[in-house]
Amino acid sequence: MADKRLWDLLAKQYDGQITEEELRELQLLLQQRQDTMPYGELLSELRTLALRPSAEDMAAGNNSLSAILQQVRGTTGPAEEEHSAGRPGRSRMFAGAVVLVVAVAAGVIFKKTGKASGTGAEPYDRIVTKTGSKTLINLPDSSTVVLNSACQFAYNKDFGVRKREMRLTGEAYFDIHSNPDMPLVVHAGNVIIRVLGTAFNVRAYAEDSFVEATLVSGVIEVSLRSDPERKILLRPNEKIVIRNQEMVAAPVTDSGKAKSHDEVIRVTQVAGDPKDSSYIETAWLKDKLVFRKESFASLARRMERWYQVHIVFTDTSQQNLLFTGSFEKETVGEALEALRHSAPFGYDISGKTITITRSK
């Protein structure tokens, strides 16, 4: 009887509809038999399995797609020429990758460059996103990358053929197709992330003083460009924050001596919010700006990208205020009002510039 209860509760948990009371009961039941049966863990890992189509299924899939496209082309009629001339997507398609634009704002500028971006003479395809837009990129190896606003992103032209390399300035969520023979490498600021196949979030804006990576599933290996031999392995639910050394060295260290690696790199556990079951780090994917005990200085930079505004502080003491909360549909004015309820400060909005002052 207790056994059935255990599986019923695990089934409820799997759906995410378990009440707090039931969750406590489940944890108790699991604890009682923890040494023998780590079922909770097994079931969590079940989610990482992927459906494998059989050869027969794949043949059916290919048949189906060509039959559909044939019919679609047959029924489109004479108007097709006109349409395809100005059709979005077609002309933007490059190197087999499909780029999908979320039309939040006017969106995305695509650049095809044959030039190297950085080291070597490798040709890269580059994508630049504007503030206020979100962009989904489907890569030829069926990996996907979602770019947050104001990003510069590039990947090698023969992506997935010989190697998989990406460069990122900005923030992106990666869902990488597993390929043990061809690890994927992401260069973000001074940080190098090696990936086998996994889902993770990277935040590396040039104006921020750090690069951070949050691992959702799988394994990634993080190293510094300045010290490629030192590798840090990240496990799921871990976040690594790497301070940008050049930027930290100047104002922060009064003593003038260089910081050691351990002060520069910090690995922490991230826990999802049990209420709405989401990570703060990936809330932007759902069009939410979420912050937990974040300094006003850091929050202001994110609000600048979020609302496409410029935020100036007249007084440094305001920059150190800590805020916890989230914005979704609020206007920038409503957001500032909400923040003002939890800490005293004043502000002036003049066009796209917001000035934060001492409280009036």
Added chain:
Amino acid sequence: MRGIGAENLRTLESGMTTDAAYILFERLSLGEDEEALAGLHHLYFYRLYKLACSIVGEKEAAEEIVNDVFLRIWQRRPLLKAVVNPELYLLKCARNRSFEFLRSQRSAVHVGADELHDFPVQWEVSPEQLLISSEMVRYINKAIDQLAPKCKLIFLLVKESNLKYKEVAELLNISVKTVEAQMSIALKKIGLAVPLTFLQH
């Protein structure tokens, strides 16, 4: 703690595919975007095909049905923007077309979720997985394969399409309690199929 973490992962992943489907629907609503149609096909063909297979029990018919779903989507492009949950919408289209097909085959026969046909599904694991070995996947696949068709379909819908139990219940016209009970059975069979030695690593 681990369980809660994985819960987030699931919501996130489901958000991801839903996002992709939503964007593709939006693109289709804007024009004759074959690329978007192919993208949707890539994301959803196998799931719709398995659902159709389990309802009609014939592979050729199931393939036709899924083709039909995508053609209808194409014909109704301008309306797609209004679809709130593209993933569920596609699954519902496949379900409706499947039942229509059955009705056209044998007149006035009521078909319910208890008359589902068996269909093969296989899952695989990426090699860097922390806990599940390929040996374990074999046990898991075997356990899933032995589930009753209804139980198997429910597990597939929950696992692969990240549907909530409520949505699965709606799709198959059964109660949420039934979905919960079937998932409990599925999880138990899978859990017990994996020898303990594999779990104590």
